[in-house]
Amino acid sequence: MYDLVIVGAGPAGATAAIVATRLGLRTLVVDRFKPPREKPCGGGLTPRTWRMLERMGIEYSWYGECREVRVKVADINYTHRGDPIRVTRRPEFDKALLDQSGAEFAVDRVLRVEGGRAVGERGAYEGAVVVGADGANSAVARSLGEPPPSPKTHGIAFMSVAGGSLGDTCIVDFDFAHEETGGVGYAWAFTLGDRGVDVGIGIGWGPWADLRGPLAKWAESLGLRTGAVMGHPLSLGSVRRLGSGNVILAGEAAGLVDASTGEGIYYAVATGALAAQAAYVALKVRGKPAEAAGIYAE
Ligand SMILES: Cc1cc2nc3c(=O)[nH]c(=O)nc-3n(C[C@H](O)[C@H](O)[C@H](O)COP(=O)(O)OP(=O)(O)OC[C@H]3O[C@@H](n4cnc5c(N)ncnc54)[C@H](O)[C@@H]3O)c2cc1C
Numbered sequence: 700m701y702d703l704v705i706v707g708a709g710p711a712g713a714t715a716a717i718v719a720t721r722l723g724l725r726t727l728v729v730d731r732f733k734p735p736r737e738k739p740c741g742g743g744l745t746p747r748t749w750r751m752l753e754r755m756g757i758e759y760s761w762y763g764e765c766r767e768v769r770v771k772v773a774d775i776n777y778t779h780r781g782d783p784i785r786v787t788r789r790p791e792f793d794k795a796l797l798d799q800s801g802a803e804f805a806v807d808r809v810l811r812v813e814g815g816r817a818v819g820e821r822g823a824y825e826g827a828v829v830v831g832a833d834g835a836n837s838a839v840a841r842s843l844g845e846p847p848p849s850p851k852t853h854g855i856a857f858m859s860v861a862g863g864s865l866g867d868t869c870i871v872d873f874d875f876a877h878e879e880t881g882g883v884g885y886a887w888a889f890t891l892g893d894r895g896v897d898v899g900i901g902i903g904w905g906p907w908a909d910l911r912g913p914l915a916k917w918a919e920s921l922g923l924r925t926g927a928v929m930g931h932p933l934s935l936g937s938v939r940r941l942g943s944g945n946v947i948l949a950g951e952a953a954g955l956v957d958a959s960t961g962e963g964i965y966y967a968v969a970t971g972a973l974a975a976q977a978a979y980v981a982l983k984v985r986g987k988p989a990e991a992a993g994i995y996a997e
Pocket residue numbers: 706707708709710711712729730731732738739740741742743744745807808809810832833834835836837838856857858899901930931932933949950951952955956961962963964965967
C-alpha cells in the first residue's frame with residue numbers, strides 16, 4: 700500500500716509527485732501512457748507559471764520565448780511587451796517533471812476509484828490518499844459523480860507544431876477565430892525557436908467543432924505549414940468538485956483552467972503541490988487520510 704497514488708502524469712500529477720516524495724510520502728504515479736507522450740497544448744508558460752516552477756526548484760526546457768505578443772480583438776491591434784511567455788513542448792516538459800519526482804510509475808488506464816483503490820485495466824493500486832490528476836476527461840472525477848466533458852463545461856481546441864519561424868513574436872487573434880468558426884475563442888501562434896511554431900485555435904461556450912480546416916488556414920495566413928494536428932477538450936473553468944474523503948482532484952480534473960485565456964498549466968502545478976501537502980497533513984500530521992480532501996479544499 701502506498702501513502703499516495705496519483706492518477707495522471709501531466710503537470711498536476713508530476714508536481715504532486717515531486718512535492719510528495721520531497722515530503723517523504725511513498726508515492727506511485729499511474730498514467731495510461733509511458734512518458735514522453737503528447738498532450739495537445741500551446742505549451743505557453745506564463746511568467747507566474749515559470750516563476751512558481753523556479754521557486755519550487757523544478758527544472759525543465761523551453762524552446763522559444765514570446766518577447767512580444769501581438770493581440771487582435773474586435774478590430775483592435777495592440778502589442779504586449781513584458782516578461783516573456785516561455786514556450787515548451789509538453790512531451791519533454793511533463794517527462795522532466797515526472798523524472799524529478801523519483802516516484803514509482805506504472806502504465807495503466809485507470810477506470811475508477813473505489814475508496815483508496817485506483818482500479819485500472821491491468822491492476823488495482825492502493826493508496827491511503829488518491830490524487831486524481833487525470834485531466835479534462837478524468838476517470839477519477841467521474842467516480843466522484845462528475846459528468847464527462849460536454850460543450851456545457853468544456854470548449855475544444857486544436858493545435859499543431861508548424862514549420863517556419865516567427866522570431867520572438869507570438870500572436871493571439873480573437874477575430875480570426877470568430878470569423879472562421881463563428882465561435883468565441885482565439886487563434887494563437889507561439890514561437891518554439893528553431894523547433895517551429897505552436898499554432899492552434901480554441902473555442903468555447905458553443906457546440907464543439909472540427910477546427911482542422913480553420914487551423915490550416917490560420918497557419919497559412921502566417922506563412923507556416925501545419926504538421927500533425929491534435930484536438931482536445933478544454934475546461935471552461937467551471938470548478939468541479941475538489942475531492943471527497945481521501946480522494947483529491949487536481950489540475951484540469953478539477954476543472955481548473957482560466958476560462959478567458961485557456962491557461963491551465965499554472966493551476967495544474969499549483970494544485971498538484973497543494974494536493975501533496977494536503978495528503979501529507981492528513982496522513983502524517985493528523986493520521987486521518989479521510990480528511991485529505993477537506994484539508995485541500997480549505
Ligand atoms: C490545445 C490546447 C492548448 C492549450 N494551451 C495551453 C497553454 O499554452 N498554456 C497553458 O497554461 N495551458 C494550456 N492548455 C491547458 C493545459 O494543457 C491543461 O490545462 C493542462 O495540461 C492540465 O494539466 P493536468 O496535469 O491537470 O492534466 P493533463 O495535462 O491533461 O494530464 C493528464 C494526464 O492523465 C493521464 N490520464 C488521463 N486519463 C487517464 C486514465 N483514465 N488513467 C490513467 N491516466 C490517465 C493522461 O495520459 C495525462 O498524462 C491548453 C489546452 C489545450 C487543449
